Amino acid sequence: MSISNTAITPEIVAEHGLSEDEYASILKILGREPNMTELGVFSAMYSEHCSYKSSKKWLKTLPTEAPHVIQGPGENAGVIDIGDGEAAVFKIESHNHPSFIEPYQGAATGVGGILRDVFTMGARPIANLNALRFGSPDHPKTRHxxxxxxxxxxxxxxxxxxxxxxxEVNFHPAYNGNILVNAMTVGLAPADRIFYSAAAGAGNPVIYVGAKTGRDGIHGATMSSTEFNEDSEEKRPTVQVGDxxxxxxxxxxxxxxxxxxxIIAIQDMGAAGLTSSAVEMAGKGGLGIEMDLAKVPAREENMTPYELMLSESQERMLIILKPDAASEAEARAIFDKWELDFAVIGTLTTTGHLVLKMGDELVGDIPIAPMVDESPEYDRPWEPTAASAVVDASTVPAPASLTGALKDLIGTPxxxxxxxxxxxxxxxxxxxxxxxPGGDAAMVRVRDSKKGLALTVDCTPRYVKAAPETGGAQAVAETWRNITATGAKPLAITNNMNFGNPQKPQIMGQFVGAINGMRAACIALDYPVVSGNVSLYNETEGAAILPTPVIGGVGVIADIxxxxTVAFKAADEAIVVIGETTGWLGQSIYLREIEGREEGAPPPVDLALEKKNGDFVRGLIETGSVTACHDVSDGGLAIALAEMALGAKGLGADVTPEGGLPPHAWAFGEDQARYVVTAKDAEGILKAAAAAGVPATVIGKTTGTGELKLGTGDSISVSMLRSVFEDWLPDFMAAS
Amino acid sequence: MAIALEQASGKAPLMVWHKDSEIPDVDLIVVPGGFSYGDYLRAGAMAAHSPVLRSLKEKAAKGTPVMGVCNGFQVLTETGLLPGVLMRNAGLKFICRNVGLKVETSQSLFTGGYEDGQILSIPVAHNDGNYFAGNETLDRIEQNGQVAFRYVDENGETSAAGNPNGSARNIAGVFNKDKTVLGFMPHPENAIDPAVGNTDGRGLFDGLVRALS
Structure with missing residues (x-):
């Protein structure tokens, strides 16, 4: 190496988040000491964020294949066939750590990053979603x-x-020091025009396009792979700025x-910037890559090779073009027109090495295959989560009135x-x-067709904490149910695994349990994982977040x-509950908010029942047998009914709790695999349900009174519920 | 916007690029919504100085009808073709929702598809829709019949409750003096298709096509 620089001390190695073993492996791969630039490249590639070193072993066990899967995990985004020669391209990604340090830019660049992941595959983005988790509303930072x-x-x-x-947006004190910002993008592309990242063709030019490279976001991937401490806010310069x-x-x-x-291949520059895009493209193509970093369009003067390789400046792409001059001229003209930088910064080689130059000076030389192959993979020790006791609903005190409790619950954060x-x-x-927004799943039409995509993100972290396997399965099932409740057929998911420090066996146990539950649900529901992201070390001062495996689901409907939809449509229609109500209060919002008890085993998830009930409901929607449909989740039946009434104008409901259960357990229990539907012809639905072996119960009817009546003498006006429902968040945000 | 224009007229609109120096002879020029140049400066301020706007101003001066929607409205006020300015929403937040909109006059080539005083439900989606002008200007444009649309509440009243962004006198859209230029914040192009919402926006496009054919 012609460049001699700072000697690599154990302190420098530790600051780069590398363990002694990992550093020893680097010495072996290079056969010498790395320089600072090379150390930086290894540090980024071996970060949890880029290497999935703690999670890989378990992620591999998830089902990723189905006839409709065009591209599973391992590319910039997953791709599924939605028929008619079209493909949906989607992925979810976290930007948790940056968003806590600098919420506006952290969240903004999270959206920017996931958008690039999708359009780098040739898709035009048509929808964004996000899953947000904040700390307690009482925490001084939450509002900000x-x-x-x-x-x-x-x-x-x-x-x-x-x-x-x-x-989705939720609040819990476990996120006080580590909020979650997970952003998902869905795009559309012709199924036969998907672009991939594997480089090909030694001698082909490596092109840098987009915005210039600055000093922002250096070491973002490493920063997001460690726990927070009281100095974390000093890490603000590691947060990128979006444009x-x-x-x-x-x-x-x-x-x-x-x-x-x-184009031969294209890859966005996300976490670890030029480092990971260059290494991944060349690595997947089994090639080497040589780049002259002096040719990288720079926003600031005197940027070092280290900074240029590790900057996470946004809005940049790396492209391998066909080698002819006409291709380069055509590409350059397009980027000139859009007034974006276009620079040939290198070429693909047969050496298998990442060779970095600064003008004529050699500043780095790393063999790619050994670096990727020797990338750490850990089988971290894990402890299964101890089972929680089942809460006996009959021991949970009844509220003064069901509608009074409903009013309290619907105004909770x-x-x-x-x-x-x-x-x-x-x-x-x-x-x-x-x-x-505000329905079970959103629906976006596919342009120039009647077809639509149903989209949702879900997770119930309190269930995952109490029983990771059940909670992992429930998160998958809830997205499936939300898509089903719109009449669409769920096709595939993307997952965002947000957990604490994987070096703690109990945290790793949560991760393993959640994966096991997700795997079972994906198999049972024929609903594979096609992309995803892992965010670990979501801890501050040793306290972990709730385990939060967020699932983003995509489904398709032939005719939008x-x-x-959720809202009641007319008075005097039958209200039918599909699925079985046992009054399960363990881990319910009712138990937590009304009784102050965050405890118990979560409701069991019976995947066969989930499938049977959901397929039945989708059939009812397809045949136009129901006028409204809503899945039952947080807050149980009473909340579902209230939401259906809130979506309508001047309508209400008159229902009677089923006998044999404590009425509050019936109203607020969170049994899974349930839907509420309304219909003109209840008899027809009951008959069809009996034939299909699906539990279905008429619980009452819609009314034109604008009142929600939950049993004899217990009613509340929907307009009262509406003001409680609508006021909490604006009031909270307006307070100071 | 292009889809809405094509649906109503049967003809795909001609697109011009921001650097074009010449707009061909056309029946109508539309400045659509968006975030021109990112709106990092005042919304519409950069676009008002783009090369194509010089040609637009010349055409407008010669009487070619011009319609600006959302960011297009902001651009047209920045060029001075329309009175007033659009400031940051009073709530300091982006707002996306359906609003009540009252058609102040059907007597223009843009609003002939509606009745006087008709109440529409049309989506808004903007960060800077807070219409402002001095009282003298406001009095003058009201006297001249230059107010095209006002925000109204669910009872059809021009109340504070019906005003999503703090606009002066609930003004959502204004004409120039000759009523050949119209700018407004709501998005009628997102209210034309019964498969995804209401069709209250159709009257504008259908009325325009009738007036211009």
Whole structure:
């Protein structure tokens, strides 16, 4: 190595998040000491974020195949066939650590990053979703974080002109020091025009396009792979700054380029920037890559090779073009038109090495295959989570009235309206939003067709904490159910595994349990995983978040005009519950909010029943047998009924709790695999249900009174519920 | 917007690029919504100085009808073709929702598809829709019949409750003096298709096509 620089001390190695063993492996691979640039490259590639070193062993066990899967995990995003020669391209990704440090930019660049993952595969993004977890509303930082994260997501997605159509927002003290910001993008592409990242053709030019490289985000991948401590806010310079307008230009330029015949491979520069994109592209192609870092368009002067390789500046792509001059000229003209940088920074080689130069000076030389092959993979010790006792519903005190408890619950942080959030997101741009935020799943029409995609993100972390396997299965099942409740057929998922420190056996046990549950659910529901992301070390001062394996689900419906929606449609229609109600109060919102008890075993998830009940409900929607449909989840039947009434104007419901159960357990229990539907012809539904072996119970009827009546003499006006439901979040955010 | 124009007229609109120096002779020029140049400066301020706007101003001066929607409205106020300015929403947040919109006059080539005083439900989606002008200007444009649309509440009243963004006198859209230029914040192009929402926006496009054919 011609460049001699700082001697690599054990302190420098530790600052790069590398263990002694990992450093020993680096010495072996290189046969010498690395320089700082090389150490930086290894540090990024061996970070948890890029290497999946703690999770790989378990992620491999998830089902990833089905006839409709075009591309499973391992690319920038997953790809599924949605028929008619079209493909849906989607992925979810976390930006948790940056969003806690700098909520606006952290969340904004999270959206920017996931958008690039999708359009780098040749898809035009048509919808964004997000799953957010914040600390207790009482925590002094929560309001600031909620405001900043929501504004950041809005700022980026709105400017890009892509609708943000669905999401979830929850609060829990376990996220006080580590919020979660998971962003998902769904795009559409012709099924035969998908672009991949594997480089090919030694001698082909390596092209850098997009925004210039600055000093922002250096070491983001390493930062997000460690726990937080009290100095974490000093890490603000590791957070990237987003420029959505440049990304909009990059999107249009890339899609225009993809319509030509000039690209061999393309990869966005996300975590670990130029390092991971160059290594992954060359590595997948079994090639070497040589780059002259002096040719990288730089925003600042005197940037070092180390900084250029590790910057996480946004809105950049790496492209392998066909070698002819005409291809380069055609590509360059497109990027000139969109006023984006276009620079030939290197070539593919047959050496199998990542060779970095700064002008004539050699500044790094790493054999790629050994670096990738020797990438650490750990079988971390894990302890199964101890089972929680089942809560006997009959020992849980009854409220003074069911509607009084309903009124209390619907104004709690986890059950109240999220309108304050989604009205800040442009959810209508592109003109294809068939189901707006606030339903079970959003629905977005496929342009120029009757077809629609149903989209949702879900997780119930308190279930996962109490019983990881049940909770993992439940998260998958709930997305499946939410998609089913719109009449769409669920096709595949993307997952975002947010957990604490995997070096603690009990945390690793949560991870393993959740994966096991997810695997079972994916198999039972024929609902494979096609992409995903892992975010570990979500701990502050040793305290971990709730285990939060967020699932993003995608389904398809042939005709959006046949979609099922939540709101009651007319008075005097029968209200039918599909599925069995046992009054399961363990881990329910009722038990937590009304009794102050966050405990018990979560409701069991019977996957065969889930499938049977869901397939039955989807059939009812397809045949137009129901007028409204809503899945039953947090808060149970009473909350589901209230939401159906809140979606309508002037309608209510008159229902009677089933005998044999404590009425509050019937109203607020969270048994799974249930839906509420309304119908003109209840008899027909009961008959069909009996024939299909699906439990179905008529519990009452819709009314034109604007009252919700839960049994004799116990009613509340829907307008009262509405004001409680709508007021909590805006009031909370307006308070100071 | 292009889809809405094509659906109503049967003809795909001609697209121009921001650097074009010449807009061909056309029946109508539309400046659509979006985030021109990212709107990192004041919304619409950069676009108002883009090369194509010089040609737009010349065409407008010669009487070619011009319609600006959302960011297009912001651009047209920045060029001075329309009175007033659009400030940050009073709530300081982006707002995306359906609003009540009252058609102040059907007597224009843009609004002939509606009745006087008709109440529509049309989505807004903007960060800077807070219409502002001095009282003298507001009095003048009201007297001249230059107010095209106002925000109204669910009872059809121009109340504070019906005003999503703090706009002066609930103004959602204004004409120039000759009513050949119209700018407004709501998005009628997102209210034309019964499969995904209501069709209250269709009247605008159908009325325009009738007036221009």
């Amino acid at each position: 974080l909620v405001g900043g994260v929501v504004a950041g997501i809005a700022g980026y997605g709105n400017c890009m002109g892509i609708p943000t159509v669905a999401g 959505p307008f440049t990304e909009k230009l990059l999107l249009e330029a890339c899609l225009e380029l993809m319509a030509t015949d000039t 986890d059950l109240c309206s999220r309108r304050w959030v989604w009205e800040q997101y442009d959810h209508l741009i592109m003109g294809d939003t068939a189901i707006r 005009e046949k979609r099922g």
